[in-house]
Amino acid sequence: MTQTFDIAVIGATGTVGETLVQVLEELEFPVGTLHLLASSESAGHSVPFRGKNVRVREVDEFDFSKVQLAFFAAGPAVTLSFAPRATAAGCGLIDLSGALPADQAPQVVPEANPHVLSTLKKPFQLSSPSPSATALAVVLAPLRGLLDIQRVSVTANLAVSAQGREAVSELARQTAELLNVRPLEPKFFDRQMAFNLLAQVGTPDAQGHTSLEKRLVHELRAVLGMPLLKISVTCVQAPVFFGDSLSVSLQLGAAVNLEAVNQALEAAPGVELVEAGDYPTAVGDAVGQDVVYVGRVRAGVDDPAELNLWLASDNVRKGAALNAVQLAQLLIKDLV
Template sequence: FNVAIFGATGAVGETMLEVLQEREFPVDELFLLASERSEGKTYRFNGKTVRVQNVEEFDWSQVHIALFSAGGELSAKWAPIAAEAGVVVIDNTSHFRYDYDIPLVVPEVNPEAIAEFRNRNIIANPNCSTIQMLVALKPIYDAVGIERINVTTYQSVSGAGKAGIDELAGQTAKLLNGYPAETQAFSQQIAFNCIPQIDQFMDNGYTKEEMKMVWETQKIFNDPSIMVNP
């Protein structure tokens, strides 16, 4: 397959590159895509040097499968363009997760939903916490059903991308050297701390991250009656 990674220079994109190589995915040609700012950066893949290209100038007709992890706004812009060119887009953002005609897939839980990619040539990837939870709960759901899930998650700063990782490292170094921590990526100091907020708070008092687990669980199990208390 000809494979593209959009958002290749981010923390998730770099991990995608590593996993493709580690699992020996059958890649004929690899395209690394990012914004103009990252154009020209190089990575090694299967013994070859691959240069990052500017997505604004890229011809999507060269690609069979594209892995998107460049943020929701960029997925909203480029995923339909790539899909229209015949690319199967696997989107790692939350942008398409709740569209009724786009499959939200956890292979170990609802692999049959993958066939629905033909609707729009896009497959949505769920939130990481939802994935882990539903893989564990699937056998129970199949055996006896589930009425309610009470769940607590503790998540790493890498969920906020490179900015989150850098802020944790920077704050830790400053505090250990007697300097005050500067806060930008998070609402509160994150070094040596655990804060009860991921993403923005919604009108119902839950954060968007918490509501993702509610909405995604119901869609993946195709069961809107399941109650989720995150």
């Protein structure tokens, strides 16, 4: 008889939470009892799991000693409120909100730094990095040993689904209004999102950086184990429902061997390299998939010490829900 684990998913009605429940089922994670939790607003809804509808309950009233593992898939405030209770109850946790400091809940991507898991103490606290950092880590991890990476420049064109269902509805609504030549009334976004790009995702700090950009820099360094790596990043809100598109340029200490790069990416777990001349797209390739797609692998226009890449990744699935469940799969080996 297989051992099972009682699991809590906090933020179960959100885009990531709902996908996380799907992934638990698809990967046949040995779930005993599944507890779906959310704020009082969303409590009472239900989410399908293994052919049944599981009712979503209020996280406020939940007794974390009932479960061995909790996924925090709501916002940072929810993690900060309830993670201490989970830990105090002896419950392991995987946070997807970025709320917990790295020394408390290290960021892990199974394809990049799984060795961190063996250093954890019970009850486990882990962070699943932001979707862009996760996608970048999956692709750069197999290149770490091969290239002398001196700087990574990233423009991350992000899907609106990272901001939840309201953002998805608003992009659809704005688009329909514009196509029907009706006056545009932005609500969720503070300006026109349809047929437009917004240069800023979230509020910038006094230095002009958004928390998402800072998070990406710190997470990517941590996961790659390259604490001094220089990373330039701009996170852009694109008029795309699902799937992130990352334009990446690496500056190297020596001329790039493209054949070796292609071979390393071909062999890398979690990576799908598209053939030269073609390129992947978020919507056409990445959405719904368990891999990060990579294309446009090329040196600089006349700089052989430059490597350019284009990444397409499902921000909700590969960048968040799947990464968290894969972490849980590795963790339960130790929980047994």
